[in-house]
Amino acid sequence: MVGKDITIGQFLAVDTALHKIDPRLKLIAAVASIVLVFVYGGWALLAYALFLFAVLIVVRLPMLPVLKSLRTVWVIVVITFLLQVFLTPGEVLWHWGFLSVTDTGLFNGVVFSGRVVLLVVLLAALTMTTPPLKLADGLEALLHPLEHLKVPISRITTVVSITLMFIPKMLDQSSKLVRAQMARGADFESANVLRRVRDIVPVLVPLFVKVFHDADELAVAMDARSYNSGTVRTRLYPMKIGALETLLVTAFILASIALVFI
Amino acid sequence: MALRLKLEEISYSYPLPGRQEAAALDEVSIEVAPGDIFCVAGANGSGKSTLAQVCAGLLAPTSGRVLYGEESVYERGDLRGFRRKTGLLFQSPEDQLFADSVRKDIAFGPRNHGLRGEQLTEAVEKAAELVGLSLEKLGDRSPFSLSEGEKRRAALAGVLALRPEVLLLDEPFIGLDYEGREHLKKALSRYREDAGASIIVVTHELSDIWPLATRFTIIDVGKVRRFEERADLLSGDVDINALGMKLPQWGILARELLASGISLEDPADPRVLAKAIAAHREANRGR
Amino acid sequence: MAGAAERSKLQILVEELRFEYPGASAEALSGIDLEFQQGMLYALLGRNGSGKSTLARCMNGVLAPGSGRVMACGLDTSCEAGRRAVPATVSMVFQNPDTQMVASTVEEEVAFGPENLGLEPDVIRRRVDDALGLVGISDLARRQPLRLSQGQKQLVAIAGALAMEPTFLLSDESTSMLDYSARTRVLELFEKLRGMGIGVVHVTHFLEEAALADEVIVLDAGTVIARGTPAGILTDPSRVRSMGLDPLAVTVVAYELGKLGHSVPEILDVKELLAWLYA
Numbered sequence: 001m002v003g004k005d006i007t008i009g010q011f012l013a014v015d016t017a018l019h020k021i022d023p024r025l026k027l028i029a030a031v032a033s034i035v036l037v038f039v040y041g042g043w044a045l046l047a048y049a050l051f052l053f054a055v056l057i058v059v060r061l062p063m064l065p066v067l068k069s070l071r072t073v074w075v076i077v078v079i080t081f082l083l084q085v086f087l088t089p090g091e092v093l094w095h096w097g098f099l100s101v102t103d104t105g106l107f108n109g110v111v112f113s114g115r116v117v118l119l120v121v122l123l124a125a126l127t128m129t130t131p132p133l134k135l136a137d138g139l140e141a142l143l144h145p146l147e148h149l150k151v152p153i154s155r156i157t158t159v160v161s162i163t164l165m166f167i168p169k170m171l172d173q174s175s176k177l178v179r180a181q182m183a184r185g186a187d188f189e190s191a192n193v194l195r196r197v198r199d200i201v202p203v204l205v206p207l208f209v210k211v212f213h214d215a216d217e218l219a220v221a222m223d224a225r226s227y228n229s230g231t232v233r234t235r236l237y238p239m240k241i242g243a244l245e246t247l248l249v250t251a252f253i254l255a256s257i258a259l260v261f262i
Numbered sequence: 263m264a265l266r267l268k269l270e271e272i273s274y275s276y277p278l279p280g281r282q283e284a285a286a287l288d289e290v291s292i293e294v295a296p297g298d299i300f301c302v303a304g305a306n307g308s309g310k311s312t313l314a315q316v317c318a319g320l321l322a323p324t325s326g327r328v329l330y331g332e333e334s335v336y337e338r339g340d341l342r343g344f345r346r347k348t349g350l351l352f353q354s355p356e357d358q359l360f361a362d363s364v365r366k367d368i369a370f371g372p373r374n375h376g377l378r379g380e381q382l383t384e385a386v387e388k389a390a391e392l393v394g395l396s397l398e399k400l401g402d403r404s405p406f407s408l409s410e411g412e413k414r415r416a417a418l419a420g421v422l423a424l425r426p427e428v429l430l431l432d433e434p435f436i437g438l439d440y441e442g443r444e445h446l447k448k449a450l451s452r453y454r455e456d457a458g459a460s461i462i463v464v465t466h467e468l469s470d471i472w473p474l475a476t477r478f479t480i481i482d483v484g485k486v487r488r489f490e491e492r493a494d495l496l497s498g499d500v501d502i503n504a505l506g507m508k509l510p511q512w513g514i515l516a517r518e519l520l521a522s523g524i525s526l527e528d529p530a531d532p533r534v535l536a537k538a539i540a541a542h543r544e545a546n547r548g549r
Numbered sequence: 550m551a552g553a554a555e556r557s558k559l560q561i562l563v564e565e566l567r568f569e570y571p572g573a574s575a576e577a578l579s580g581i582d583l584e585f586q587q588g589m590l591y592a593l594l595g596r597n598g599s600g601k602s603t604l605a606r607c608m609n610g611v612l613a614p615g616s617g618r619v620m621a622c623g624l625d626t627s628c629e630a631g632r633r634a635v636p637a638t639v640s641m642v643f644q645n646p647d648t649q650m651v652a653s654t655v656e657e658e659v660a661f662g663p664e665n666l667g668l669e670p671d672v673i674r675r676r677v678d679d680a681l682g683l684v685g686i687s688d689l690a691r692r693q694p695l696r697l698s699q700g701q702k703q704l705v706a707i708a709g710a711l712a713m714e715p716t717f718l719l720s721d722e723s724t725s726m727l728d729y730s731a732r733t734r735v736l737e738l739f740e741k742l743r744g745m746g747i748g749v750v751h752v753t754h755f756l757e758e759a760a761l762a763d764e765v766i767v768l769d770a771g772t773v774i775a776r777g778t779p780a781g782i783l784t785d786p787s788r789v790r791s792m793g794l795d796p797l798a799v800t801v802v803a804y805e806l807g808k809l810g811h812s813v814p815e816i817l818d819v820k821e822l823l824a825w826l827y828a
Contacts, residue, residue, distance in 0.1 A: 181370075205360035217649075225640075226665040233664045234667050236657060305729070306731070439754055439794075466728040510798065511797055515822065532798070532802050546826075
């Protein structure tokens with residue numbers, strides 16, 4: 001359980017087409033997809049989902065980590081499914097006591113839980129293919145107009161990217177902490193759930209202390225290389241829109257139009 | 263010599279992304295007797311931390327046996343009991359300290375193993391005394407408000423409070439200054455005398471534990487080279503640098519002298535070295 | 550006076566520097582007066598808590614002086630504008646290789662500093678390539694920093710600092726978490742940089758590293774208690790211990806030889822002792 005399964009937020013250094021695409025486009029695509037997925041339903045949604053998975057497979061994104069990222073939310077998915085299945089009125093297919101399964105319930109169950117699945121998959125695909133610093137760059141570029149409204153976009157995006165950077169570090173650190181406390185007799189395998197919960201504290205406290213300490217050190221190291229939020233940063237590899245991007249964006253827009261109008 | 267802890271052909275490998283495996287330990291065998299001060303040395307990445315965790319009951323080896331007395335710990339044994347008998351201090355005190363007060367933090371270990379009331383207080387006080395930490399001054403303060411040196415002592419006390427028979431320390435000297443090092447070495451000697459414990463120091467610096475350690479094992483990419491005596495390390499045949507390590511200046515000097523045919527009863531005593539050098543020089547001059 | 554102003558661009562001047570951390574019971578620095586020149590290798594020593602790290606951080610603008618003044622290459626760190634500009638000429642590498650990395654490839658990591666300076670991509674490219682070449686890690690350019698060994702990470706950090714094209718490089722115990730071969734590599738690099746005219750100030754616990762410096766400075770309780778050449782400061786073991794430092798083995802042996810009536814010249818390493826032995 002400790003750590004290794006959670007891949008949301010963890011960048012994977014593989015070489016896929018998605019990795020090379022401008023982060024701004026990926027962000028827009030991800031957000032747009034998520035909105036579309038939650039607004040539209042029915043068979044069109046299913047087709048759209050297939051299109052998304054097809055894209056991920058075509059670019060050869062390793063699907064195992066993506067599927068693993070679903071492990072963290074399977075409980076929510078199941079609950080969503082069950083709630084829809086049992087609580088939606090419609091033509092009853094089967095019942096047991098006061099619980100009845102309706103056809104609309106079943107259909108909705110699939111759609112709603114499917115949305116959660118798609119949300120996680122999209123986020124995982126985004127963070128797996130975009131290093132935190134690039135994600136921050138993309139966010140900053142897209143949200144830049146808000147600077148005129150005095151919203152401190154730079155600082156917010158820095159916080160976002162550092163948080164993403166810290167997720168894998170925190171996971172490594174937590175397994176180390178678990179072992180340190182196990183050495184002192186903390187029991188993480190106990191049948192007593194209360195005991196397990198109580199023994200999380202000796203891991204969580206040092207974890208947060210360490211995260212704050214490391215974040216502080218990182219901030220100093222960034223300052224020492226002239227990182228001043230607010231001044232314009234240039235890039236070794238500036239973001240640009242090329243053929244690959246245009247191709248994928250076109251495919252994407254077409255698919256979205258299909259979803260909306262069918 | 264009755265052995266306390268024995269590792270028989272321990273191997274440990276871990277999975278890498280993409281179906282590969284990395285071998286951290288490759289058929290390592292080690293024997294630890296009561297009262298030993300043992301140095302396990304290796305460059306970063308050599309597998310020494312993995313070895314420490316296997317010895318402490320925290321990581322099951324992928325093959326081989328760990329024997330405590332007669333019991334094979336990972337196969338049938340009482341793993342939790344074994345963890346009580348072995349203590350592991352991690353490199354950084356921040357990997358361990360968590361409680362509201364220093365007293366509570368030190369008490370965490372013994373409390374987990376069922377100690378209460380008077381027994382618990384005694385265990386905590388004894389541990390604090392061994393490491394030189396004043397509970398009157400610092401006992402009720404948050405461990406996070408302590409200085410670096412005090413934190414390290416608190417963390418060590420937390421491990422010693424369980425009175426482990428085998429005490430393992432993973433890179434305990436990094437970042438310590440001279441006085442901090444001397445202090446730690448004294449605490450280790452005191453504990454060893456007090457509890458008859460075996461002490462294993464895992465480090466990448468042979469100089470850390472040079473005068474104190476009685477036996478050395480050097481790990482190089484998962485494989486070990488054993489040295490029963492300090493003098494063996496100094497023999498001309500051993501290429502320490504090839505193993506990723508460096509002898510402390512004491513060792514280099516002693517080795518040069520031994521290689522010139524000068525004999526030294528105690529290669530770590532500066533007076534012995536000085537006398538031997540002076541005598542050799544006289545002899546040379548005389549010719 | 551044009552001459553002095555020009556000269557001061559190549560120096561770090563510390564004048565009556567005092568500093569106290571908020572909430573601390575005592576001053577971390579109690580009046581420091583020092584001068585650092587370009588093209589020299591300095592070793593900054595002292596027990597834990599003596600103020601060495603604090604001094605280093607005042608020298609590159611991370612900390613503002615409590616009172617007194619730090620003029621780093623002509624920039625006054627008492628004002629914010631000065632502190633902002635300093636990192637471009639006084640670079641720093643830190644103790645922990647892991648908490649300094651921000652990017653997902655080595656070359657982007659090294660580019661981070663120049664990117665912050667707003668330089669053009671082709672200038673950044675050149676600086677990155679030069680820095681990687683200077684440090685000797687050009688082959689690691691596309692690797693992920695966090696997957697490298699501790700020693701390699703530290704070399705990446707140094708390359709990142711060098712990409713700022715600094716006049717001075719400060720090392721805040723950058724070798725204390727490294728093993729022997731990595732430390733040797735870093736020290737060799739420092740000597741190379743000194744030869745190129747960069748001033749290197751290396752905070753360390755290891756007297757064997759300090760023995761390689763042009764000048765050794767020892768702090769204790771926030772003041773400078775010793776300053777001079779390694780041979781002048783590190784050869785008396787009791788003095789070294791009183792400063793909270795671990796004396797070099799050969800100096801202890803030389804001291805014992807002295808007690809036996811032999812006069813041994815000031816030596817700092819085994820070779821020198823053996824040379825005397827066979828002289």
